[in-house]
Amino acid sequence: MTVKEIPIESPIEEKITWAENCHRERGADLLRDEEVDFLLRELKGAIRASHMEMAHTGIVESCRLCEEKDGGSCCGAGLENRYTGLLLLINLLLGHLIPGRRQDPLGCFFLGKEGCGLLSRQVICINYLCKKVTDQINPHKIAPLREKEGLELDLLFHLNERIKKVLATTKAPE
Template identity: 40%
Template sequence: MIGQDHPIEEKIRCAKGIYEELSLSLSEAPDIVNLLRQYDEAIEATWNRMNDVGVTRICTVCATQDGGSCCGSGIEKRFDVTLLIINLMMGVSLPERPWDDTGCWFLGPRGCTIRARHTICVNYICKRLNASIAQSDLHTLQEAIAREVELGFFLEEKIKRMLMS
């Protein structure tokens, strides 16, 4: 498999090729299917919590009025082939080119275009968010994020082991 330092276009091509070849095997592995379902539920819980505490609103204002910084060009370099495969398993259509050359490859006109995001994308709390959200709300948000990140890690490891065998 290709490494972290390869261009995102190459990683996307590789992920699509592997997924096309192994999608049936992946969809028939009960442990992977179960983890994928749990991970998807955890992602949904994180998004719900982000909406509830105002993260989505604050980030939208930052991105649309202040130029944003979190989803800037180059963030996509952190994504690996396995995470892209997980997105394909979730029915995500990976973009062939960025919507905006100044933003992350996966940033679209309404935010992130993929379901399974890199840990840095999920876990980053900027100064603006930290100052705008009650600490108790941040704590419950971070609990949801921790669950999502943990399940994502377990799923990635399962898939990597399957790919290596």
């Protein structure tokens, strides 16, 4: 059985269900693919490196204070619609559970009390920096962060393409 991608304009709940079903039906098959397996491991490392660099620049602390004092403002409702079913599937393949319901009516579906509830995120969520942050952070610290985010996005692109190829083939016998 091949798997057809869910359209980007589908409601987020349907995209989550698609990703969960796809993970159940084809997850083992995908993880057996050497390229998918390699890219997932590389992506996990790249995400960790981006997070560490964000902490190093002071952005994590700035955002924490902003959320505490001003309620944050950059993860608004509707941003979840930029997510594809495939990117949600990638979160599941990384062993990361997807939030099942919106916690803040004004916030993105994936926004939780501890911040973003996804591990692998799309480009805007990866490299968005508000003016508050760019005014506070030394510009010299931004370049190494951009480099790490670039690697994360590159791996994500290749993983996405590989997963599409595997899903377009018939399920391998167990």
